Amino acid sequence: MSTWAQFAYLVAALCFVLALKGLSTPRYARAGNLLGAAGMALAVLTVLADGTLHNGPVILGVIAVGVVIGVPAARVVKMTAMPQMVALFNGVGGAAAALVAVTEFLGSGAPSSVPFRLATVFTVLIGSVSFTGSLVTFAKLQELMTTRPVLLPTGRQLSSGIGIAAVALSVAVLATSSNGLLFCLALAGLVLGVLFVLPVGGADVPIVISLLNAFTGLAVATSGYVLGNTLLIVAGTLVGASGTLLTRLMAQAMGRPLTNILFGAFTATGPAAVAEEVRSVRAGTVEDIAIMLGYAHTVVVVPGYGLAVAQAQHAVREMVELLESRGVTVTYGIHPVAGRMPGHMNVLLAEADVPYQQLKELDEVNPELPSTDVALVVGANDVVNPGARDEPTSPIFGMPIFDVDRARAVVFLKRSMRPGFAGVVNELLYSTRTTLLFGDAKDSVTKLLAAVKQL
Amino acid sequence: MTSSGVDLLTIFVLAAFVGFEVVSKVSTILHTPLMSGANAIHGVILVGAILIAGRADSGLQLGLALAAVLLATVNVVGGFVVTDRMLEMFRSAARGKGGDR
Structure with a gap:
């Protein structure tokens, strides 16, 4: 390997370090990624240009095929x-x-x-x-x-x-x-x-x-x-x-x-924790919940995995806009792990044109919850389970949660009584302050939207 | 091998510390893009794949090496493009914030 090639590799390695550094701060993330790509291009050009490489044309051909497969796959x-x-x-x-x-x-x-x-x-x-x-x-x-x-x-x-x-x-x-x-x-x-x-x-x-x-x-x-x-x-x-x-x-x-x-x-251990118990929950009608939402002063929406699966983000955004036009103050509480990956929910809601400033994190939302009229939990469960905060024996104890149990009323839009992924019972579902609406998140939100319009 | 085994080991250990250090303060919303970006960076195996394809002397070796070149290329270009698309989403969200004021 010639000296200049080794030097080029050093520059490429530096690019990678700076790329990772950039990717860990919001401001330089995109630049970091591009720098990483530049480092990669430099490394590949170096190996192609340095020394005697047999089969050059074949290699270039195969790289071209790889690009033709990779770029569209990543684009679409x-x-x-x-x-x-x-x-x-x-x-x-x-x-x-x-x-x-x-x-x-x-x-x-x-x-x-x-x-x-x-x-x-x-x-x-x-x-x-x-x-x-x-x-x-x-x-x-x-x-x-x-x-x-x-x-x-x-x-x-x-x-x-x-x-x-x-x-x-x-x-x-x-x-x-x-x-x-x-x-x-x-x-x-x-x-x-x-x-x-x-x-x-x-x-x-x-x-x-x-x-x-x-x-x-x-x-x-x-x-x-x-x-x-x-x-x-x-x-x-x-x-x-x-x-x-x-x-x-x-x-x-x-x-x-x-x-x-x-x-x-x-x-x-999950199934053991979900021992079947017959306990009463309060299931509300669409009209009841529409009235709760329509006449509230403040509403916090907590979206979860169920919203992402049902693709309900556009419907939720419409409903929130309708509530705001009625003078309700609405914010979204985004848990760090809402969705399928950390940060995934932010991306999904940004795609549905939800204004960025309405998306609040845990430490911004929790102090507001005691003075919130309705916490609307859409397809989330574990991230609002008070057991994670209060019960040291709970398997999810220690996970940061939204304290929606401190809001004046809680509405869950859920598909069924099945517990969340952690397989842990959520006591909040049985609280007297809680109302449940069963069904697919998108259907439920669409029905609520129609009912709020009727008010 | 141009460098001695111990030299390479030294580089390995130092790089491990740098790797831990640079991402230690990442914010939660960037976890996914960071993982995706790191994913693209390990596509650097493409360099190795090209090296061995360039000195393969049997058909079997060339075949295996070219398969590696293909897979590594998909890893590299796909990885960087996907990461860029994710980050683009954040940027447009941030721009929307500025535009509304």
């Missing part, structure tokens, strides 16, 4: 489908890392060094896990398969078995440098990726995407070790480290210990 995807697209792009990255390591191993000839073999084994295993794991998260989010946790009868034993086999294969590859065993290891990684993600419940999938993202980063870093390329090591490690931290931050925002998410403890 709907905003609501963003998370699964990220999962898919992450998966192909993992697969690429594994392929690079396999190919280099095939070409390395007999006596390779132990660190080289170790790095190869690691890259192939993690890359394969990340690939199939991401494909399963994609299938879950795209609803090609159930979003509920899939628990195989002998899932634990099967995963442990394959895991042990993968470790044994890794040791065997280290000892023998056998190509065949390396392929077997890749296969074990592919199966392991599927088994790893299947038991994860719908609401936790974003956290798993973030974790797999960190995995791919690590695989890229170790592939850099395989190839002796510092840029791959730096960029891969950056992603691996920042991805790990981001995964922890996301898990914290949802108030879930990471280990529970990964090992499906929640899903195992």
Whole structure:
């Protein structure tokens, strides 16, 4: 590698660091992303221009095909489908890392060094896990398969078995440098990726995407070790480290210990916590609720996953505008994890032309709630469960919530009495201050809209 | 390999600290774009894929390497474009805020 190429790689690596730095502040986020893209372009041009590269035209052709596939896919995807697209792009990255390591191993000839073999084994295993794991998260989010946790009868034993086999294969590859065993290891990684993600419940999938993202980063870093390329090591490690931290931050925002998410403890204890109890709830009529809303002074809307699923954001915006024309003060309370991913709800409501200044965060909304007439909870549950604040035994204890139980009245628009993703009963549903309206969020809001117009 | 194993390990450890440090103060609403941007950055495996495709000597190796080039390219361009679209949404929201006043 020539000196100028190494220098170009250094500049590219700096671009990546600054890109991540930019992406973590709202003001420089977009510039950060563009800087990252510029760094990437520089790195690719450098590798193409430096030294003797065989098969040049074929490589350029394949890159062109990749661009033709990737750009339109990223352009046409709907905003609501963003998370699964990220999962898919992450998966192909993992697969690429594994392929690079396999190919280099095939070409390395007999006596390779132990660190080289170790790095190869690691890259192939993690890359394969990340690939199939991401494909399963994609299938879950795209609803090609159930979003509920899939628990195989002998899932634990099967995963442990394959895991042990993968470790044994890794040791065997280290000892023998056998190509065949390396392929077997890749296969074990592919199966392991599927088994790893299947038991994860719908609401936790974003956290798993973030974790797999960190995995791919690590695989890229170790592939850099395989190839002796510092840029791959730096960029891969950056992603691996920042991805790990981001995964922890996301898990914290949802108030879930990471280990529970990964090992499906929640899903195992969930059904027990939902012991069927016959308790009365107060279901209201559309007209009752329309009157509550229409004659209120202040209303706080708390949108959740149910709103995103029902695509009710436009209907909600219309209803809020109608209420405002009647002189009601309306704000939206956006929980950090509302929607499918942190920040997802902000994007969805921005798309429905909800003015930015109406979107309030937890610490702005909570002090206002005791003087709020109606808290309207649209398709949310766990983020308004007082148990997270008051009951140390609750599995979601510690998760920040909206204190809607302190508002004068609470209206839930819910599909059914089924608990939220955490599988925890919400005491607030049984409160005398609570009124429920069952049905699809969009239908319910549309009916409320018509009823408020009649007032 | 041009650098010694220990040199590469040093780079790895230092980069890990930088990675932790740069994102430590990220605000919640940027979690998704940040993840997506990081996702695009690990597409740098494209550089590795091009390297091995450029020195492949058997058909099998070339095939595997080109598959890696294709997948890595999709990762890179898709990742950056998706991230940009997400952030565009934030910007238009922020601009709407200014416009209303």
